[in-house]
Amino acid sequence: MRNAEFDREKVLRSAMTAFMDKGYGKTSMQDLTKATGLHPGSIYCAFDNKRGLLLAALAQYKTDRSAEFQRFFSGEKLVLVELKAYLDNIVQECISCEAAKACLLTKALNEMAQQDEEVQKTITENLANWQQGLAEVLALAQTKGELSTKRDSQHLARFLVMGIYGLRTFAHTHPKGETLQELADQLFLDISA
Amino acid sequence: MRNAEFDREKVLRSAMTAFMDKGYGKTSMQDLTKATGLHPGSIYCAFDNKRGLLLAALAQYKTDRSAEFQRFFSGEKLVLVELKAYLDNIVQECISCEAAKACLLTKALNEMAQQDEEVQKTITENLANWQQGLAEVLALAQTKGELSTKRDSQHLARFLVMGIYGLRTFAHTHPKGETLQELADQLFLDISA
C-alpha cells in the first residue's frame, strides 16, 4: 500500500563504496546509515542484515560492471584496440584516489576467503563470469585474425585476469600512475604478441 | 630479574598465522590468546596492544621471508633455475590448504589500505625490499648471460611481483593446482623469454 521511499540502486552504490573504503568488517552499521541515508530499521527491512546488504551490493556491482564491459567491447573497433582501452581504463581507476581503489570483488574475496561460503561462492561466480567474458572477447579476436591462435583463449583470459588482479594489488603500494601504465602495457603485449 | 617465559619467535609465528587466517580485524584478542598461548596481560606487556603485535609479526615475517629468499637464491644453480623453483614453491604454497593461503603482507595490505599509515608504510617497505631482491637476482642473470638485457631488470622485477600478487589472488578462486602451475609457468616464460 506504500512504496519504499529510497532509490535501491543509489543505496546499493553508496553501500558498495562504503564497503570498498573500509572493507566489510570495519564498515559499521553507523557508517552504512550515513552512507546510504537509510535508518537501521530500513536496512534490516530491505536487506535482512548487514550481510544481506553486502550480497545485494555484490549483485548490483555485477550488473554495473557487466554494463561497463559491454560498453568497452561494443564491437565498433578492433577487438585488441578495445582491450587496450579497457586496460587503460583500469589503470586510470587505480590511479584516481577515489575511495574505491580496489574492485569490490577482489577486496571482499581477500577479506572473506574461507569465512562465508555463500559470499565466497557469489564472488567466485562473478569473477568466473568476467573471466569468461574476456575469454570470448579474445576468441573473437582470434577468429577475426587479430590474435594468434597459438595460445588457447581460455588460457590467455586466465593470464589476463591474473595480471589485472596483480595490477590492482600493485596499485596499493604505488599510487603513481606511470609504473602502473607500464605494467599494463607489458601485460597487453604479452597477451597480444 | 626474571626473563619472559615465552618464546618470542614462536609467539609471533602463531600470531602471523592467526592474522592470515581471519585477517587482522576479525582476529579477536581471544583468538590471539588461544593461538599464542599468552594471556591478554602478557600480550599488552610485550607488544603494547593488538596493533603492536601485528607490527611485530610483520617484522618477524620479513625476517623469515628474507631467510627463505636467501635459501632459494643461493647461487648454487643457474639463476633462472632457482627462479623457477622459487615460483613453483609459491604455487605449492597456494595449493596447500594450510591456513596461510595468502601472504601476510598482501593480506594486510588489502585490509588496511589507507587506514593505518604506519602499518601501510611497513608493508610497502617490505614489499619494495622483496621486489628489489628479485631485481638484483634478475640483474645477476643478465650479467651471467642467462637472460636477455633487452628489458630492464627493474621492469622485469615489477612485472614478476605483479604476477605473483595476481597468482595469489587467483588461488582464492581456484583451489586446484593445475591452473596455478600453468599460470606460473607462463609468467616464468614471459619473464625469461
Add this chain to the structure above:
DNA sequence: CCGTTTCTTGAATAATCATTCAAGTATTAT
C-alpha cells in the same frame, strides 16, 4: 474521508571487543 496496510524512525538491547589493573607467582641478588 477514513481505515488499513506498509514503511520509517531511532532509542533500547544484548553481545562482543580491546584493554586495564590489582593480585598472584616466580626469579634473582644479596
Add this chain to the structure above:
DNA sequence: ATAATACTTGAATGATTATTCAAGAAACGG
C-alpha cells in the same frame, strides 16, 4: 633465606557493535 623485582594471570571495564522493536508517519483502497 629474604627482599626486591619482574612477569603472569584473568576477571572487570568501558566502548563499540549488529540487531530489534514499538511507536509514528505516509500512502492507498473503498
